[in-house]
Amino acid sequence: MSLDSREAKAARIRHLLETEGEAIAENTRGFNQGRYDSVADLADYQELRDEARAIKEDAIERLPELIDELTERVEANGGTVYIAEDAADANRYIADVCEAVDADRAVKSKSMTSEEIEVNEHLESDGVDVVETDLGEWVLQVAEESPSHIVAPAIHRSRESIADLFNERFDPEEPLETAEELTMFAREQLLDRIKGADVGMTGANFLAADSGTMLLVTSEGNARKTVTVPDTHVAVAGVEKVVPSVEDFQPFVELIGRSGTGQDITSYISLLTPPVDSPTVDFDDPDTPITDGEVDRDFHLVLIDNGRMAMREDDDLRETLYCIRCSACSNTCANFQSVGGHAFGGETYSGGIATGWEAGIEGLDTAAEFNDLCTGCSRCVEACPVKIDIPWINTVVRDRVNREGDGGNLDFLVDGLSPDAEGEGDGGDGTPDLQKRLFGNFETLAKLGSATAPLSNWAANAGPSKRLLERVAGVDSRRELPPFRRETLVDWARQREASGPTDPDRRVVLYPDLYTNYTLVERGKAAVRTLEALGVGVEVPAMPGSGRPPLSQGMIATAREKAESLTDALDPYLDANYDVVVVEPSDLAMFREDYAKLLPDDGHERLAANSYELLEYVYGLLENGADVEALSGASGDGESVAYHSHCQQRTMRLEEHTLAVLTELGYDVTTSDAECCGMAGSFGYKEQYYELAMDVGENLGEQLEEADADHVLASGTSCTEQIDDLLGDEPLHPVELIAPGAPSK
């Protein structure tokens, strides 16, 4: 990305933060909290997710036969099925249907797939009046805007801005003000339009192959009117919406509302086996009972491929087809909460999963425009009701985008610093851009920086270097770069006198991740002291990086090489029954999650099973009889702690262990509910994202300040740097508070 395009992107994000950020933040955070509350009430939530996932895996696997079965059923029921290759094909068919019934007006209920094919524009060019009847969609139609959220499309607009829009456009006798007035006004306006409709268009959330039944998730009742009033019903759905049987609807009915807007269930789940038996309501003939005569309806199911069957053949994009469009990944995403879908979205879809949809449907160029907004924090992984590995899809697409890129024109500056071309490029020269190469190669930087510290730190943070870094590589000059330490953790451990327990029962390798080894060395020393005090033998051997920095830049081949080197280096220790203790949660997430994708067969399993987050390990030691008195606890009647757990740590469900240890030591702990600190590895250092990262961080900073605690703690390196920038004071790692001899407040 060039300097100009970085600045343009920063300006666009700044504009959205100012104009839409507040409404987006309030609404998405409300939905997200609603999700937590609603799924907590569901005793078999995890079982339902497993079941939903299994249904989707099976359905996509058997998709061609299910489409055939569905087609037979719908036709036997009296409907028509059209399988459209692409948007143009679908639009042509729908226009033909409208023409055949001489339609002047089509009314629509909300459907993202119909947004994807842009059917409204197509029909309008044919002279058909198309009216969106979902209130949010109608607001956007009146305002000529695009959805900012896949479920609540007008989420970026406040009540006041909708009132201004309606008052200006419709000039009602009394100006509209309250949500109730706005809703009733829209209801009346839209009822008028529905009454005169010739065609009703809907989407379909799910389609059952064994009965031809479609399921629509709604709340307003507009989809019901859309289907009931006119005699022609066109349903538009992606081919991936087919499931084998009606009974398969059940887990999705229980999960979709909870996962999206935090409702246990939405007001209306339409279960329609069209053409439906309900009589049409002909308002042009107001005095004839609707039950007079036979019910005579036309039903057209338009199943849309538009790239989906190719996604099905793509091992990395296939999971996207399991998506049920609930919006959980949007609502839980810290970046999305700040900017919404107008920045974090493509032609149609928005949020984390949109990268998969847009890459498959529109192409890599569209996905590339917003893919970097996924920081890989992984909070969406546990939110997704069908357990899609959304960060992986983003990483893969980023890798593909890198390979199509030309690497920028400044390679001469970093030759020898950045890794060579990521594999074979198939378009440009196949290298990631300079910014990605710089951050992806943090290991080399750290080694160089440490070897030449403190000179390197002074140089890096000096005005001229910072300006150069910003200009050529987009490293924001408002950030302090992390200072490298001349004496690394490995150096320190090698040189110190033996102080650990003699003949311990347990031996561990404390993994010297790049941050603990080169910059945040004190937390590493505290970890060694803590583990030894609890009776564990600790070694800190020199180890290669985990591959996290290149992976987060979409440099998968480099990350894979790192994963292979590191597992080779750790193998002898695992052979000798050492446990591996990890300070940096994002590295533990590599071992436990990402290495499954990077290493062949089950090459990751032994490391995943034998590696532990530091406080998780301390918790386990204490549970198994280690002496808590060996640690440094709260003095007197307890001190207060404000703690921000790392995003990936929370996804691995390892926040609780830190909380338990701190509580046992007498601390009174408050946790933040911010999904991410905003820094997210290198993200917050990037010039184009600095302001967004700080906006995300403010949510965390405010919570930490409100807690007004004696100690502020964070487990991750990025979180530590971000909190330092937000509060002007560097937080400690929890182990620095509990290590023997640690200073109390």
Add this chain to the structure above:
Amino acid sequence: MTAASTEAYDQFAATAAGYGVELTRVPADEATAAIADLVAEPAVGTALPWDDVDLPENVPTDPTPAALDSAVTGVTGAELAVADYGSVFLPGTPDGAEPVSLFVDRHVFVLRERDVVPDMVAAFDRLGDRFREDRASGILATGPSATADMGALVQGAHGPKAVYGVVVP
């Protein structure tokens, strides 16, 4: 009445109440009067699918579009209820149950207590063959129509603003 069905009813009543849906539980011979008490005129309805429960006289069936337009109350039968969600399944039928329950401000559903099932699994077990064999359609409705699209939660978006239930053993 079995203990299980009482338990399911109580749970249904509690979850439905959470959506503002009030239930009236009456013997069959008092159901017509109970429905009449809930009707605000003008009203429309569809014949109830049981011999022992009739619509009140002020609830005519076979509505015209004009009658649907002006009706305040719509009365229809519910085929089953899901206790732990507070939902009812409203079948769409050739006599117009779907528009009657939709184009009104107040929907009154009538339900047999034996048709309350405990959960969604039981609901779909029962409905599966209705879709496959009978080509049924219907709405799993939970509380009134609602929207939050105008900046705050409003009940009565395109459909009913209030929902009442009459439950007969």
